[in-house]
Amino acid sequence: MLGRSGPKSDTAEAVATLESCLHQVALGDRGAFDTVYQQLAGPVYGVARRVLRDPAQAEEVAQEVLVEIWRTAGRYDPARGTVRAWALTMAHARAVDRVRSVDASNRREARVAEMMTEPPFDDVVEAVEAHLDRQRVRHCLETLTDLQRQSVTLAYYGGYTYAQVARLLETPLGTVKTRLRDGLARLRDCLGVGA
Amino acid sequence: MTAIDPEIHALTGAYAAHALEPAEQAAFERHLERCPTCRQEVAELRETAALLASAAAEPPPARLKAAVDAQIAVTRQVPPIVTATPAPAPDRGAGRPRRRWVTALGWGLATGLAATVAVLGVRVADQQNQLDQANQRDAAMAALLAAPDTRADSVPVSTGGKGMVLASRSHDEAAIAINGLTKLPAGQAYQLWMIGPSGTRSGGVLPTGDNGTAGSVLARGLGDARTIGLTIEPSGGSAQPTTTPIMLLPMPV
Numbered sequence: 436m437l438g439r440s441g442p443k444s445d446t447a448e449a450v451a452t453l454e455s456c457l458h459q460v461a462l463g464d465r466g467a468f469d470t471v472y473q474q475l476a477g478p479v480y481g482v483a484r485r486v487l488r489d490p491a492q493a494e495e496v497a498q499e500v501l502v503e504i505w506r507t508a509g510r511y512d513p514a515r516g517t518v519r520a521w522a523l524t525m526a527h528a529r530a531v532d533r534v535r536s537v538d539a540s541n542r543r544e545a546r547v548a549e550m551m552t553e554p555p556f557d558d559v560v561e562a563v564e565a566h567l568d569r570q571r572v573r574h575c576l577e578t579l580t581d582l583q584r585q586s587v588t589l590a591y592y593g594g595y596t597y598a599q600v601a602r603l604l605e606t607p608l609g610t611v612k613t614r615l616r617d618g619l620a621r622l623r624d625c626l627g628v629g630a
Numbered sequence: 631m632t633a634i635d636p637e638i639h640a641l642t643g644a645y646a647a648h649a650l651e652p653a654e655q656a657a658f659e660r661h662l663e664r665c666p667t668c669r670q671e672v673a674e675l676r677e678t679a680a681l682l683a684s685a686a687a688e689p690p691p692a693r694l695k696a697a698v699d700a701q702i703a704v705t706r707q708v709p710p711i712v713t714a715t716p717a718p719a720p721d722r723g724a725g726r727p728r729r730r731w732v733t734a735l736g737w738g739l740a741t742g743l744a745a746t747v748a749v750l751g752v753r754v755a756d757q758q759n760q761l762d763q764a765n766q767r768d769a770a771m772a773a774l775l776a777a778p779d780t781r782a783d784s785v786p787v788s789t790g791g792k793g794m795v796l797a798s799r800s801h802d803e804a805a806i807a808i809n810g811l812t813k814l815p816a817g818q819a820y821q822l823w824m825i826g827p828s829g830t831r832s833g834g835v836l837p838t839g840d841n842g843t844a845g846s847v848l849a850r851g852l853g854d855a856r857t858i859g860l861t862i863e864p865s866g867g868s869a870q871p872t873t874t875p876i877m878l879l880p881m882p883v
Contacts, residue, residue: 479683520673568685
């Protein structure tokens with residue numbers, strides 16, 4: 436199975452926990468769902484917010500995705516990746532879908548200024564690991580070429596299609612397609628995913 | 631019949647980043663069904679993308695949990711897939727303390743790890759005051775996370791486990807979590823140390839959970855500490871370390 440962070444196996448136990456919890460969730464265990472929520476609500480909400488900008492819409496997407504995790508836990512296939520990737524792929528896809536719907540794009544223009552006060556992560560470990568993830572990702576993004584980094588961040592965090600990225604960067608389509616692939620692959624190697 | 635675009639393999643990245651137009655996405659998904667190499671690459675790039683998502687993690691509004699709970703209470707699950715050899719699933723969640731911070735910490739840490747809180751230099755966790763402390767700690771954590779100079783680091787503990795720290799000089803605070811420690815025999819305890827040019831001072835004995843392993847600490851008043859140490863001491867702690875440190879965690883700020 437793909438490790439979430441390969442050589443940095445310090446998260447291996449957390450991954451195992453998420454995997455076994457999801458199995459319990461599939462059997463209707465609300466306590467296990469609380470665990471899954473605890474570990475995934477931050478990144479699910481965070482990625483939706485990064486893509487959509489609007490906290491209210493991010494919250495709606497996060498709610499949909501977290502309920503969907505509950506609903507379809509029994510359909511999760513470990514052969515296709517970790518629970519974290521399964522859940523965050525879903526969160527990112529839904530956020531992107533919203534961005535691309537006309538309704539959302541209109542609302543997106545009128546970006547809600549700044550967040551109201553938020554409760555903290557109530558978990559030191561989650562917080563530390565999120566910080567470490569952030570530091571590692573930031574470091575690894577710096578190892579990419581400018582075009583790779585811009586392509587990856589515009590597509591992933593910006594929610595743009597690669598055709599839109601190509602237009603924004605005034606770069607040929609094929610180049611952006613390739614940079615997205617080799618940029619993500621370089622990130623994968625830098626982050627030790629799947630090692 | 632449509633000829634297969636030889637460049638279609640190059641779409642793995644755009645696909646993993648959800649950057650394809652719908653028609654192209656559908657075409658690529660058909661291609662995926664007969665390209666195991668592409669499936670493997672997509673899986674890896676999705677794990678990578680998941681780390682981009684993790685790096686964007688933000689605490690959601692507290693009301694989200696209530697909304698999700700209310701909705702799942704009335705949402706029927708699709709039937710679980712029954713496998714020949716179901717993965718062993720520990721009975722987690724049942725019988726745990728329900729206080730939010732305790733459950734959160736316990737769940738955030740590795741399986742079976744219990745956790746308690748001490749605020750160094752202020753007061754040590756006390757069973758009666760846990761809830762107050764949780765509120766106090768939540769506020770402190772929020773401030774710590776919001777500080778622009780907050781940095782994180784982690785190192786392994788030589789006897790097993792991992793030490794993690796999130797620290798800010800401007801806030802003069804560090805959140806320290808020690809995960810997966812080996813259970814100690816009776817009469818021994820783990821003790822934290824703040825080590826700096828002006829000497830070594832105790833960071834307190836790590837609170838011990840039900841199963842002998844222990845959790846996280848919010849340290850206030852970092853002083854000149856450059857390193858967080860961990861030693862095994864007689865229960866109750868020592869004035870100065872009496873054994874070789876099993877962890878030396880550099881203060882990341």
